[in-house]
Amino acid sequence: MADEEKDEGSTLLKFIEKWAITPEDAKEISRKYRQQSESKYPNDSAAKHQERVSDKIIARYAKLSAMSGGATALTGIIPGLGTALAALGGGLADTAICMKLQVDMTCCLAEAFGYDLNRQDARELTFLIAAGGALEKAGEELGVKIASKAGVRLLRQYLKGAALQAVKAFFRRIGIVFTRKALERALPFGVGVFIGSSANYALTKYVGAQAKEWFIIDREMPEAGPDEAEAA
Template identity: 45%
Template sequence: MNDASGEIEGSRLQKAVEAIVIAPEAATKLVDGYRATFEDKYKREPESLEDKRRIAAKIIGRYSKISAAAGAVTAAPGVIPGIGTAVAVVSGGVADTAAALKLQVDMCMCLVEVFEADLSDEDKKHLAFVLALAGSAEQMAAKGGKAVMKIAEKLVYQYLRGPALVTIKQLFKRVSITFTQKAMAKAIPAGVGVAFSSSTNYVLTRMVGRVAVAVLAKDVK
């Protein structure tokens, strides 16, 4: 894929994902439910880093299972609210990618709420997109493992230093190029699938969640 086509595909993918991702206030409501469950179980508010990690683990588990259930876009409308909107914007492999990324951004939006609840809605959204896209791009390009985790973390920090709109546009382009290259070469690395099947969806979502928590937990005082 050349640079121009990568720009176009990235733009189409961005439009599709942004049309269906969860709103920050909806993520807050969802996380409040997890906090309430935690308080009922432990009889205290989840204030420590370890408490937040426990809630984060529940969120990652939830979205990984939803991602696995979604599978291909043909099975997604009943599982992912709003996916019909994405299919109307794009089709084929890009729609598959949009469905997977929607769940990863939603998950990261909730994780940001867990660790950085005081951020503005706009900052939460920007951070969630960077965490999901950078983590996903790096995992798609490699075979996973601790080394890739560290590279993905560095990629997140690198993109967080850039202008928000430019950063997100660049990351969508990167994800789109990586996806297309893998599809063309049919070189699917262990644990990461191009067709976003049940098992590969699950693994990729969990890996993105782990990267997000690794980044966010370091910022908690």
């Protein structure tokens, strides 16, 4: 059983690494919302624009997650989705799509706060924040709250050398926790769809809120590193 759960976590991570949003697409989404914000509120500070863009990004991905929870065969989320999901099977499929969307959302948020997703450390950071937020929402103890000064320091520390190992560990735990929770979806048609939609929406909103707060704290703490967001 333990080996099976470990394999699920590894499969989940590989799926998301393959299908996650590209840096270029994340930049385009963030840029579009930033232009809208600057056009409507030209006198606002950079920090205000970052936070307003973040809210737009979170709302976008929460809606997408609700759609994926109601119908995991949504072909618009991932090109070739049917083939990709066939390799995952059963309960892991919905977890994979929901986590993919949360990673995509966090990538867009990172772009909004000035991170360069072409850098490996920035990319790994988005995986850590998204996975950490999802585990927190599921009631899993991480030692510190992701959206806190301690959480910022922890993830910064990981980025100095242990980020990949931390990402693997986080997704191993997600593979265990969320595939078990997916059993709740195996209910009569209609009830299961409602649970999937509402649960995915709430989870993504939570992860988005924690990610936004993480980036705000990171922006305001000293020694934020070479990718520190523009000064407010």
